[in-house]
Amino acid sequence: MATGSGxxxxxxxxxxxxxxxxxxxxxxxxxxDLVLMEMAAGSTVTGVFTQNRFCAAPVxxxxxxxxxxxxxxxxxxxxxxxxxxxxxxxxxxxKCCQAVADAVDAQPQQILPFSTxxxxxxxxxxxxxxxxxxxxxxxxxxxxxxxxxxxxTTDTRPKGASLQFDINDAQVTITGISKGSGMIKxxxxxxxxxxxxxAAVNEELLHRSVRLATEKSFNRIxxxxxxxxxxxxxxxxxGSSGVEIDExxxxxxxxxxxxxxxxxxxxxxxxxxxxxxxxxxxxEGAEDTQEALDVAYTIAESPLVKxxxxxxxxxxxxxLAAIGRSGVEDLDVSKVQLSLNSVLIADCGCRAxxxxxxxxxxxxxxxxxxxxxxxxxxxxxxxxxxxxxxxxYVRINAEYRT
Amino acid sequence: MATGSGxxxxxxxxxxxxxxxxxxxxxxxxxxDLVLMEMAAGSTVTGVFTQNRFCAAPVxxxxxxxxxxxxxxxxxxxxxxxxxxxxxxxxxxxKCCQAVADAVDAQPQQILPFSTxxxxxxxxxxxxxxxxxxxxxxxxxxxxxxxxxxxxTTDTRPKGASLQFDINDAQVTITGISKGSGMIKxxxxxxxxxxxxxAAVNEELLHRSVRLATEKSFNRIxxxxxxxxxxxxxxxxxGSSGVEIDExxxxxxxxxxxxxxxxxxxxxxxxxxxxxxxxxxxxEGAEDTQEALDVAYTIAESPLVKxxxxxxxxxxxxxLAAIGRSGVEDLDVSKVQLSLNSVLIADCGCRAxxxxxxxxxxxxxxxxxxxxxxxxxxxxxxxxxxxxxxxxYVRINAEYRT
Numbered sequence: 001m002a003t004g005s006g007x008x009x010x011x012x013x014x015x016x017x018x019x020x021x022x023x024x025x026x027x028x029x030x031x032x033d034l035v036l037m038e039m040a041a042g043s044t045v046t047g048v049f050t051q052n053r054f055c056a057a058p059v060x061x062x063x064x065x066x067x068x069x070x071x072x073x074x075x076x077x078x079x080x081x082x083x084x085x086x087x088x089x090x091x092x093x094x095k096c097c098q099a100v101a102d103a104v105d106a107q108p109q110q111i112l113p114f115s116t117x118x119x120x121x122x123x124x125x126x127x128x129x130x131x132x133x134x135x136x137x138x139x140x141x142x143x144x145x146x147x148x149x150x151x152x153t154t155d156t157r158p159k160g161a162s163l164q165f166d167i168n169d170a171q172v173t174i175t176g177i178s179k180g181s182g183m184i185k186x187x188x189x190x191x192x193x194x195x196x197x198x199a200a201v202n203e204e205l206l207h208r209s210v211r212l213a214t215e216k217s218f219n220r221i222x223x224x225x226x227x228x229x230x231x232x233x234x235x236x237x238x239g240s241s242g243v244e245i246d247e248x249x250x251x252x253x254x255x256x257x258x259x260x261x262x263x264x265x266x267x268x269x270x271x272x273x274x275x276x277x278x279x280x281x282x283x284e285g286a287e288d289t290q291e292a293l294d295v296a297y298t299i300a301e302s303p304l305v306k307x308x309x310x311x312x313x314x315x316x317x318x319x320l321a322a323i324g325r326s327g328v329e330d331l332d333v334s335k336v337q338l339s340l341n342s343v344l345i346a347d348c349g350c351r352a353x354x355x356x357x358x359x360x361x362x363x364x365x366x367x368x369x370x371x372x373x374x375x376x377x378x379x380x381x382x383x384x385x386x387x388x389x390x391x392x393y394v395r396i397n398a399e400y401r402t
Numbered sequence: 403m404a405t406g407s408g409x410x411x412x413x414x415x416x417x418x419x420x421x422x423x424x425x426x427x428x429x430x431x432x433x434x435d436l437v438l439m440e441m442a443a444g445s446t447v448t449g450v451f452t453q454n455r456f457c458a459a460p461v462x463x464x465x466x467x468x469x470x471x472x473x474x475x476x477x478x479x480x481x482x483x484x485x486x487x488x489x490x491x492x493x494x495x496x497k498c499c500q501a502v503a504d505a506v507d508a509q510p511q512q513i514l515p516f517s518t519x520x521x522x523x524x525x526x527x528x529x530x531x532x533x534x535x536x537x538x539x540x541x542x543x544x545x546x547x548x549x550x551x552x553x554x555t556t557d558t559r560p561k562g563a564s565l566q567f568d569i570n571d572a573q574v575t576i577t578g579i580s581k582g583s584g585m586i587k588x589x590x591x592x593x594x595x596x597x598x599x600x601a602a603v604n605e606e607l608l609h610r611s612v613r614l615a616t617e618k619s620f621n622r623i624x625x626x627x628x629x630x631x632x633x634x635x636x637x638x639x640x641g642s643s644g645v646e647i648d649e650x651x652x653x654x655x656x657x658x659x660x661x662x663x664x665x666x667x668x669x670x671x672x673x674x675x676x677x678x679x680x681x682x683x684x685x686e687g688a689e690d691t692q693e694a695l696d697v698a699y700t701i702a703e704s705p706l707v708k709x710x711x712x713x714x715x716x717x718x719x720x721x722l723a724a725i726g727r728s729g730v731e732d733l734d735v736s737k738v739q740l741s742l743n744s745v746l747i748a749d750c751g752c753r754a755x756x757x758x759x760x761x762x763x764x765x766x767x768x769x770x771x772x773x774x775x776x777x778x779x780x781x782x783x784x785x786x787x788x789x790x791x792x793x794x795y796v797r798i799n800a801e802y803r804t
Contacts, residue, residue, distance in 0.1 A: 051727070053730065054725065120753055316522060321486075328455065
């Protein structure tokens with residue numbers, strides 16, 4: 001199950017960025033499961049990574065290589081996360097980097113490895129490397145759509161976003177792909193997002209932009225509250241457009257980049273495991289950002305709220321109970337207002353005088369649901385996107401691996 | 403679904419404590435849904451209550467009445483939580499107290515009201531009070547088993563625990579009942595527990611014992627991480643045995659009381675919504691209690707761990723991922739050990755050399771599963787009890803109310 005049409009607009013090529021996809025048979029024979037991305041010399045590259053302490057071997061290696069040298073290639077496999085694999089996992093990731101370096105005449109430190117899939121199984125390095133020549137042969141600036149397929153796991157559809165805009169009368173392109181459907185509560189980034197622009201952006205500005213855009217996109221989604229071991233969002237600036245981003249143009253660039261990031265993050269939620277609803281939880285009038293997020297995530301991750309959403313049941317008492325346990329110590333419940341889409345449900349901490357059950361049921365029929373909470377105690381507002389909790393979620397996660 | 407046999411031993415009467423159960427038709431016609439408990443004059447009474455900010459009207463009233471006067475009666479209804487009902491909810495709870503006081507010749511402040519059921523619906527006071535005379539007529543020291551039925555909601559079975567022991571060669575009885583199946587992560591207490599003893603215990607010692615026993619029982623269970631608006635555990639000491647608890651006998655009394663509390667708390671987990679597994683999550687070698695609990699609850703509430711348990715799939719990578727995101731900042735993953743029942747699964751942060759998938763599958767076949775995590779960084783150990791996450795959980799919570 002998934003929500004929305006899943007369609008995305010054309011993925012515009014980004015000059016200086018080529019992608020090649022191949023089938024290595026890592027988990028399923030014949031499936032596209034290996035992607036190589038080549039970044040032109042002179043590109044700047046940055047990323048944000050999972051904060052899970054059991055971070056995967058490729059995450060450790062990618063962070064080290066980012067520091068060590070100018071990155072030229074990213075190698076991404078699906079079907080195996082190479083996480084919880086200890087020293088052997090690190091050795092396997094390094095072996096893959098070495099093989100790419102040998103094949104393309106680069107240094108191993110210029111290769112960034114990424115993996116996604118089952119945790120705790122050894123990476124099938126031989127099968128992966130056997131497919132590498134095919135990925136290299138396929139390298140093309142037109143390769144985005146195929147790469148979007150090649151990084152999926154339990155996802156039911158590829159995810160992409162792309163836009164073009166002008167800075168000082170010159171055209172800039174931003175294009176990205178992402179994957180993710182379960183184990184989604186990114187803490188810094190989600191597993192996996194790759195976004196590239198042909199603008200020239202220096203490392204400091206590039207890193208600032210990936211942090212700020214992630215904060216408003218990948219760090220605002222949750223399917224099940226489970227933070228992956230492999231989350232990574234990478235941002236590449238090839239500079240091929242000749243447009244250089246500086247402090248004067250940074251805000252324009254950041255706004256467009258954030259739009260791409262939000263589209264990719266929302267695509268993950270629309271394809272959330274077993275999703276039949278796309279839910280925006282908006283908390284207004286909180287004292288600060290953290291308080292707004294605490295309330296929003298408590299609602300968004302409540303199994304009782306999520307099962308009520310599955311049933312299209314306006315069981316708003318469960319939402320109030322979630323607000324009440326979200327850790328806001330001195331919350332004055334008599335000031336809390338709650339609405340579902342445009343229907344005011346609770347006011348003064350109890351059922352609104354104007355509310356009828358029929359209105360609530362009507363609102364809950366929509367595929368897209370907006371849960372809006374006004375705490376009326378401050379100025380902070382935050383939005384978190386999530387899904388419902390369906391039979392299908394249980395089926396997918398009880399059957400995965402077997 | 404539920405785990406274990408659900409059988410409990412004889413519920414011994416407690417001198418000075420009478421219970422009467424009746425059918426008020428609050429949610430379902432003919433169902434036992436109203437319980438009155440009468441405490442002999444001179445009894446001491448204490449309780450711990452939910453910390454949910456949206457606490458229910460009866461919780462507010464019960465806390466106020468406990469302070470105001472010597473409690474003589476408790477009135478408990480199921481089928482309606484009288485929560486999220488604002489000022490009208492408080493007025494309704496007070497109206498019920500007044501009616502009981504009038505009928506039994508007591509003061510309204512001597513009546514403690516408790517409610518459980520759907521949140522956000524007005525309490526049907528008229529129906530409730532119409533059944534009150536029948537509950538009064540039924541008052542009996544033999545009424546425990548029927549009362550255990552009369553407080554249930556989505557529970558599939560009644561829950562009780564009872565034991566007798568000697569203090570200074572005189573017999574003391576402790577008997578209790580509880581209910582709860584979903585919306586279970588008590589924060590101070592669970593919805594609902596009522597425990598009585600015929601020992602004489604002064605208020606200070608009684609309150610100390612309910613706090614300490616709750617900390618090791620009701621505050622160590624979770625079904626879905628959702629803290630109820632109505633959680634309450636009440637402890638009554640009638641003194642009818644003539645045995646007085648003082649500092650010299652407190653530890654003996656507390657140990658027996660804690661045993662009853664743990665039995666009642668575990669009965670809630672065994673009857674957790676949709677439960678097919680009874681899971682003990684034991685975290686050893688943590689730096690302090692909070693750290694042990696953070697890790698234990700992160701595992702116990704992870705939807706991915708819980709769906710793997712449903713499938714009896716030893717998908718231990720999900721457990722490592724939960725440990726890794728549990729907020730232990732400087733965790734050295736290479737020291738972490740993980741076992742399922744007696745099978746060592748992970749060592750040094752990755753798969754143990756001795757581990758085979760067959761061993762893991764064997765361990766997961768049990769109905770009772772012990773997940774043991776050794777962090778190897780300190781001395782604190784804590785245990786949390788939980789269930790799996792099944793289709794049945796989704797069905798129950800998607801269909802509840804409708």
